[in-house]
Amino acid sequence: SINAERLFSRLTKLGQIGRDGDGKLTRLAATDTDKAGRDAVVVWMKEAGLEIAIDRIGNIFGIWRSPDAEDQAPILMGSHIDTVINAGIYDGCYGVLAGIEVIKTLREAGVVPSRPIAVAAFTNEEGVRYAPDMMGSLVFAGGLPVEEALATVGIDGTLLGAELERIGYAGTEDPGFLQPHAYVELHIEQGPVLERMGISIGAVENLQGISWQRITIEGVANHAGTTPMAMRRDAGHAAARVVTFLHDRAISSTTPTVATVGCLHFEPSAINVIPSRATFTVDLRDPNEQRLKDEEAALADYLEKLAAAEEVCITAERLARFEPVIFDDNIAELVECAADRRGLSSKRMTSGAGHDAQMIARICPTAMVFVPSVGGISHNPREYTSESDLVAGANVLLDVVSRLAGV
Amino acid sequence: SINAERLFSRLTKLGQIGRDGDGKLTRLAATDTDKAGRDAVVVWMKEAGLEIAIDRIGNIFGIWRSPDAEDQAPILMGSHIDTVINAGIYDGCYGVLAGIEVIKTLREAGVVPSRPIAVAAFTNEEGVRYAPDMMGSLVFAGGLPVEEALATVGIDGTLLGAELERIGYAGTEDPGFLQPHAYVELHIEQGPVLERMGISIGAVENLQGISWQRITIEGVANHAGTTPMAMRRDAGHAAARVVTFLHDRAISSTTPTVATVGCLHFEPSAINVIPSRATFTVDLRDPNEQRLKDEEAALADYLEKLAAAEEVCITAERLARFEPVIFDDNIAELVECAADRRGLSSKRMTSGAGHDAQMIARICPTAMVFVPSVGGISHNPREYTSESDLVAGANVLLDVVSRLAGV
Ligand SMILES: NC(=O)NCCC(=O)O
Ligand SMILES: NC(=O)NCCC(=O)O
Numbered sequence: 001s002i003n004a005e006r007l008f009s010r011l012t013k014l015g016q017i018g019r020d021g022d023g024k025l026t027r028l029a030a031t032d033t034d035k036a037g038r039d040a041v042v043v044w045m046k047e048a049g050l051e052i053a054i055d056r057i058g059n060i061f062g063i064w065r066s067p068d069a070e071d072q073a074p075i076l077m078g079s080h081i082d083t084v085i086n087a088g089i090y091d092g093c094y095g096v097l098a099g100i101e102v103i104k105t106l107r108e109a110g111v112v113p114s115r116p117i118a119v120a121a122f123t124n125e126e127g128v129r130y131a132p133d134m135m136g137s138l139v140f141a142g143g144l145p146v147e148e149a150l151a152t153v154g155i156d157g158t159l160l161g162a163e164l165e166r167i168g169y170a171g172t173e174d175p176g177f178l179q180p181h182a183y184v185e186l187h188i189e190q191g192p193v194l195e196r197m198g199i200s201i202g203a204v205e206n207l208q209g210i211s212w213q214r215i216t217i218e219g220v221a222n223h224a225g226t227t228p229m230a231m232r233r234d235a236g237h238a239a240a241r242v243v244t245f246l247h248d249r250a251i252s253s254t255t256p257t258v259a260t261v262g263c264l265h266f267e268p269s270a271i272n273v274i275p276s277r278a279t280f281t282v283d284l285r286d287p288n289e290q291r292l293k294d295e296e297a298a299l300a301d302y303l304e305k306l307a308a309a310e311e312v313c314i315t316a317e318r319l320a321r322f323e324p325v326i327f328d329d330n331i332a333e334l335v336e337c338a339a340d341r342r343g344l345s346s347k348r349m350t351s352g353a354g355h356d357a358q359m360i361a362r363i364c365p366t367a368m369v370f371v372p373s374v375g376g377i378s379h380n381p382r383e384y385t386s387e388s389d390l391v392a393g394a395n396v397l398l399d400v401v402s403r404l405a406g407v
Numbered sequence: 408s409i410n411a412e413r414l415f416s417r418l419t420k421l422g423q424i425g426r427d428g429d430g431k432l433t434r435l436a437a438t439d440t441d442k443a444g445r446d447a448v449v450v451w452m453k454e455a456g457l458e459i460a461i462d463r464i465g466n467i468f469g470i471w472r473s474p475d476a477e478d479q480a481p482i483l484m485g486s487h488i489d490t491v492i493n494a495g496i497y498d499g500c501y502g503v504l505a506g507i508e509v510i511k512t513l514r515e516a517g518v519v520p521s522r523p524i525a526v527a528a529f530t531n532e533e534g535v536r537y538a539p540d541m542m543g544s545l546v547f548a549g550g551l552p553v554e555e556a557l558a559t560v561g562i563d564g565t566l567l568g569a570e571l572e573r574i575g576y577a578g579t580e581d582p583g584f585l586q587p588h589a590y591v592e593l594h595i596e597q598g599p600v601l602e603r604m605g606i607s608i609g610a611v612e613n614l615q616g617i618s619w620q621r622i623t624i625e626g627v628a629n630h631a632g633t634t635p636m637a638m639r640r641d642a643g644h645a646a647a648r649v650v651t652f653l654h655d656r657a658i659s660s661t662t663p664t665v666a667t668v669g670c671l672h673f674e675p676s677a678i679n680v681i682p683s684r685a686t687f688t689v690d691l692r693d694p695n696e697q698r699l700k701d702e703e704a705a706l707a708d709y710l711e712k713l714a715a716a717e718e719v720c721i722t723a724e725r726l727a728r729f730e731p732v733i734f735d736d737n738i739a740e741l742v743e744c745a746a747d748r749r750g751l752s753s754k755r756m757t758s759g760a761g762h763d764a765q766m767i768a769r770i771c772p773t774a775m776v777f778v779p780s781v782g783g784i785s786h787n788p789r790e791y792t793s794e795s796d797l798v799a800g801a802n803v804l805l806d807v808v809s810r811l812a813g814v
Contacts (some may be wrong), residue, residue, distance in 0.1 A: 085675035086628065086683075093442030118498045128677045191633030210632065212678060221493065221787040224613065224690040226598030226669035228760030229658040231783065236668055240650035251636040260631035261643055264671060268492035270535045271619060271669045271688040271726070272761075273786040276493075281678040283631045319678070326521045354679075376638065379680040380628040 002101045002394045008387060010097045014040055014081065016088030025089065025381065029082040029124035029135075030058065030160055035167035035264065037081045039095060040123050049391025050119070056146045057139040058123040058164045061178060064103050069115050075179035075405045076364075077397065078120030079356060080136070084128050088383020090373075090390075096121045098394040102401055113179055118399050122356045123164070129154045131212060132320030137356035140175045141363045148182060176363075182331060182404045183366040186397040187359040188385050193349060200392050201346035202315060202333035202370030205327050207358045208256075208287040208350060211296055213243065213322035214279065215303070218313040221276035233269030234265045239312045243276035245302050247268025249295075257286045257295055258352070261338040278373045283317070287350050289323050325358045331367035331376070331400065338399035344392050354380075409508045409801045415794060416505045421447055421488065422597070431494065431756065432788065436489040436531035436542075437567055439641060442574035445486045448503060448528050455714065457526070461578025463553045464546040465530040465571045468585060471510050476522050480588035482812045483771075484804065485527030485541070486763060491535050495790020497780075497797075502593045503528045505801040509808055520586055521813035529569070531765045536561045537729030538619060544763035547582045548770045556639075583770075589738060589811045590773040593804045595792050596730040599783025600756060608753035609777030610742035613695040613732050614765045615757060618703055619727035621686065622710070625720040628675060628683035643673045643682030645717045652709050653689065656702075660806040663782030664693045664702055665759070688726070694732050694757050732765045738774035738807065745806035751799050760785070776803050786799050 009018040015041060019025050019031030025031040027266065033076065037051045038060060042052055045062030053061040063074065079095025099119030122140065127133025137404030138144045150170075158334045164170040169304030189195075194202050246259040264280040282299065286292040299317070332348060339346035351358075371393035374384040401407075424447060425440030426432050434440040445467060449459055451732065452469030461470040470481065475786045486502025506526030529547065534540025537559040545551045555567030557577075571577040594603075601609050627640030653666040656715070671687040689706065693699040697701065739755060746753035758765075764775045779802035782790040808814075 054465060084677045084680050126677075129678065129680070134681065142656065154578045189633065190630045192635070192638065208632065220784070223760055223784070223785040225617065225665065225692050225761060226785060227665070227783065228599070228663070229654070231599060234654070234667075236671060237650055237654045240647040240654075240668075243644055243647035244651055247636070247647075256635070258632065258634070258636055259639075260679070260681055261647075262631060262645060262673065262680050262682060263676045264673050266669065269670045270491045270533075270786070271538070272534065272540065272667070272690055273491050273669050274667055275669060276787070283679055285632050310690055337439070352736050353630055354632060376629070376634065377627070378630040378633060378679070380683070 002105045002391065002398055003270055004387065005392045007097060007101045007390065007394060010044060011089060011093060014093050014097065018083065024085060024086045025083060027083040028129040029126065030163035030167055032167065034082055036168065038121065038169055041081060044100050045249045048100050049107060050103065051294045053173050054169060055173040055175045055177060056171055057136050057138065057149055057175055058169040058171060059136045059140055060121045061118050062100060063116055063118040064117050066113050071162045072115040073114035073179050074118045075247045075401055076120060076180035076183045077185065077401060078122060079185050079187060080122045080125030082124055082126050084379045086381055088378060088381055090383055090385055091190065091378055092125055094188055094229055096389065096395055100188050101394055105398060106407065111407045117405050118178065119372050119403060125356055127320065130160045134356055134359050137359035142176055143359060143362060147177050173177060180360065180364045183357060183360040183364055183396060184369065184392050184400050185355055186330060186369045187290055187355060187371040188378065190378035191352045191373065192319045194370060194372035195374060195376060197347065199333065199347050200344040200389060201339040201396055202349040203332045203346055204351050204368035204370055205332045205348045206287060206326045206350050207355060208285045208352060209292040209324040210320060210354050211284040211292055212320045213282045214317045215282060216315050217278045219276055222274045224268050224274055226271040227274060227377050232274055234274045235278040235312055238306055238312045239264060239278035239280055241306060241373065246299065249298065255291055257291060259284050268371045271399045276377065285352065287324050322354065322358060327359050327361060328365035329365040331365055333395060334400045334403055335369050342395055368394055409512045409805055411798045414504055414797065414801060418496055418500060421500050421504065424559045425490065431493045431496060432490060432671065434490040435536040437574055438654055439574065441489055445576055448488060451507050451717040452505045453573060455507050455515060457510065458620040459645065461576060462547065462580040462581050462582045462584060463578055464543050464556055464582055465576040465578060466543045468524055468525050469507060470525040473520050473524050476479055479807040480586050481523035481525045482808055483525050483527060483587035483590045483810060484592065485529060486592050486594060487529045487532030489531055489533050491533050491786045493788055495785060495788055497792055498597065498785055499532055501595055501797065505593050505804055509805045511813065512805060513670055513809065522811050524808060525585065532763055534727060537567045538626050540761050541766050544766035548766045549583055550766060550769060572805035578808045583808040584686045585615065587771045589662035590764060590771055591738060591776065591804060591807050592719045592762055592766040593800050594762060595785065596777040596780045598759045598780065598809055600780060600781035601777060603784060604754065606613050606754050607751040607796060608742065608803055609756040610753055610776035610779055611758050612736065612739045612755045613694060613757050614732045614762065615692045615759060616696055616699040616726060616731040617729045617761050618691040618699055619715060620689045620722045621726055622689060626683055629681045631679040631681055634681060639681055640683045640718045642719055644711055645719045645762045646671060646685035646687055653706065656705065662693065662698055664698060666691050669792045692759065694731050729761065730767050731743055731756065731767060734768060734774040735772035736774055741807045741810055742774060742776050743801060745803045750804055751800065776800055798809065
């Protein structure tokens with residue numbers, strides 16, 4: 001079994017890197033705080049005796065090349081250490097640190113695996129600074145040319161490529177330099193399912209589709225006091241209508257579709273000026289590809305009608321689009337068995353969040369292990385998973401990886 | 408009659424001060440660009456032979472102290488030169504520059520008025536950087552203690568007092584050092600009424616009430632992918648509901664009530680995070696005080712129900728509240744007569760915008776002169792009034808002031 005104290009202490013340490021004056025944790029991809037987090041992860045990987053490799057999109061790999069297994073495809077674990085704004089300490093970091101812990105535990109036990117075992121920290125999983133999300137794993141899996149990814153412009157106007165250079169994590173390996181035999185990602189659930197059902201381990205068998213758009217509405221700025229309601233072309237009001245449309249449609253539906261507007265900006269943003277422009281993001285998700293397409297179509301249709309009714313101009317730009325993914329059934333079964341053997345309850349489940357596993361599933365058999373999130377809260381400083389659940393998840397990861405690596 | 412070329416050339420010059428790299432005009436109160444605009448106005452006032460006085464809230468006065476009328480209360484003209492964000496060149500500036508032009512014209516004609524004539528450029532009329540709007544004239548009229556006004560914190564976190572010191576316009580005169588006999592303000596209409604009716608001159612007899620609030624909604628940040636719609640406490644969605652509520656209520660009403668949400672911010676503002684906080688402004692106006700109160704009450708009621716339904720916490724902060732104002736009937740009649748004698752069509756009307764005249768009406772007989780705004784567009788770079796209308800308005804101002812000053 002893994003060393004729980006070591007895992008907790010590293011989770012806490014990494015969770016301190018990137019706190020601002022108010023104590024809020026924000027470690028956006030390829031920022032100075034991300035660099036500080038990466039540096040800590042590299043130290044811990046080296047301390048576990050791993051060989052470090054960094055690819056051109058900045059993914060960090062710690063590789064245990066067992067001498068008997070030099071030419072075998074490795075078993076890969078991993079996740080990410082970038083965060084959202086005002087984040088919790090578990091999302092992503094748990095999977096990376098547990099991966100390091102699994103290898104360290106195996107080495108300390110003196111086992112000799114019949115395949116290399118590696119752990120990855122993928123770049124820009126959150127997608128908050130640069131869209132799309134899961135960018136590092138997407139590039140690694142060959143789903144996005146590395147040059148295109150490096151040229152992505154962030155919400156702060158920066159180029160990802162330049163930022164990776166700046167923080168010293170623009171590596172030299174070509175993405176895909178490592179061809180994994182299988183991939184397993186351990187993650188907090190970030191949703192309410194496991195806690196509500198009182199179950200310790202999720203054997204994640206699929207992951208819902210994700211559609212991200214940026215919508216811009218152009219109206220006409222005018223005076224808030226003198227312009228009669230009927231003569232307005234109010235971009236802000238039109239944007240609010242889209243927010244309520246998406247909400248009302250999703251909440252009244254019997255499907256698990258979710259719709260979120262996380263960013264919304266008005267211009268010129270003055271109290272007595274009717275907004276001339278509103279820009280906002282739309283995050284639509286559904287485990288069923290056809291339903292996700294239907295939701296996108298319904299939104300497009302609504303925007304067209306709204307543009308005509310409000311005499312505004314509406315444009316939509318795609319930021320990310322990933323189809324639902326089905327994970328490897330054998331690995332999901334290994335997860336269930338491992339839980340069972342450790343006396344832990346488990347269930348097959350769907351991931352509501354996007355994960356690097358979703359991308360790596362393109363190139364090798366993949367599945368995920370979930371542990372409960374208290375209150376189903378994530379992307380929030382109150383994100384929390386109990387220590388016993390954290391240990392349980394890491395031990396299930398240890399068992400599944402041992403099995404896959406022929407330990 | 409006034410010198411049209413001089414007036415136009417100064418309007419154009421002042422309209423160049425505060426343009427950014429994209430050519431957008433923004434001269435927020437007490438910024439560096441406001442200082443540059445003020446400096447130009449002071450030069451033009453001096454060039455017209457006026458004595459300059461600056462009071463503690465930064466209002467600039469150019470005073471023509473006719474030797475025969477030293478001890479008489481002056482006739483005051485004025486308006487403001489601060490702008491909104493991405494503004495037009497006429498709003499406010501027209502009234503200040505036409506005032507200087509009126510005095511220069513009278514002096515060049517060698518007339519000797521039986522009262523001093525003065526022109527004011529009031530501080531922070533727009534209220535965009537510091538609320539409330541019409542702050543300089545409000546302080547001058549004794550409606551807000553100068554210390555309190557100077558301690559106002561702006562949208563950029565600055566203190567108005569410190570900013571006035573910094574730009575060299577923290578004057579020494581106590582607000583109210585000048586007690587006007589009457590006040591006349593010339594302004595573009597900023598609305599569609601005059602143009603639609605084909606009328607040249609508005610004799611403004613009243614001004615609607617203004618209610619400004621800042622509303623903050625606190626929800627709970629959570630993951631956009633994993634949080635079922637029914638479990639969300641989405642501050643952004645709740646804010647959008649308020650925007651559509653205000654719009655639907657105002658547009659379906661038979662009264663002239665207007666409601667505007669000009670600013671709206673989400674936090675943490677990340678694409679895959681349900682907003683934990685939304686902050687927005689509400690600008691409500693109505694010429695009838697009881698109706699304005701009813702609108703405020705309806706909003707408060709809605710916010711209370713919304714807070715319960717969406718499980719969010721809502722707080723409202725008052726930023727400005729001014730009752731409707733009735734102007735002086737005699738001065739409005741002088742405006743009509745002056746238009747008539749110059750062969751210009753005119754009509755009595757209500758001001759939809761707030762103006763310094765609204766504050767000065769507390770301390771002396773006051774009215775306003777409006778000229779048409781093409782397309783009813785203001786607080787927008789496309790704000791435009793034809794040269795003939797600008798000249799007509801300035802000549803009406805000349806005639807009314809001459810009459811009031813006993814020329
Ligand atoms: N796990 C996680 O929060 N991923 C970020 C991408 C997303 O699902 O929005
Ligand atoms: N005239 C004018 O635009 N005043 C600004 C105050 C307001 O009415 O919002």
